[in-house]
Amino acid sequence: THDLKGGALVDLEEVYEIIDSLEGQIGITFSGGDPFMQPKECSEIAKYARKKGYNIWAYTGYTFEQLLTLAKTRKEIMDFLKEIDVLVDGKFELAKKNYQAVFRGSYNQRIIDVKNSLIQNKVCLVEKYYEQNDYNILDHESSYVFV
Secondary structure (H helix, E strand, O other), rough: OOOOOOOOOHHHHHHHHHHHOOOOOOEEEEOOOOOOOOHHOOOOHHHHHHHHEEEEEEEEEEEHHHHHHOOOOOOOHHHHHOOEEEEEEEOOOOHHEOOOOOOOOEEEEEEHHHHHHHHHHOEEOOOOOOOOHHHOOOOOOOOEEEO
């Protein structure tokens, strides 16, 4: 939905200066367009933010599984994934929109613990962000681990 030619180019040093000036923050969130359209640059920013003690979240229209497939031929995608603590994946689906879906716009989107998912080689959802009724909506064809 976003114009790929929109936005403005910003030097990484300028982004680092903004990060250095933050106060009262505990994390950095990468979101739309889609940060995986610029994985190399986002990875560099995430590494810098991590050195400053921030946790890293990212939102993407891709699924975690799609990103793993893309990472087989694009190393920079895996480099960025390795810097992310929590990934909210999947496209927003209007038919599954729900205001009670914490940190998500629609129930098809998942809140993933990336580090555990990479270690266990399966999607590990962050349980504290799911309510009991969310479990009934999840795709039961897939195997999830809650952490």
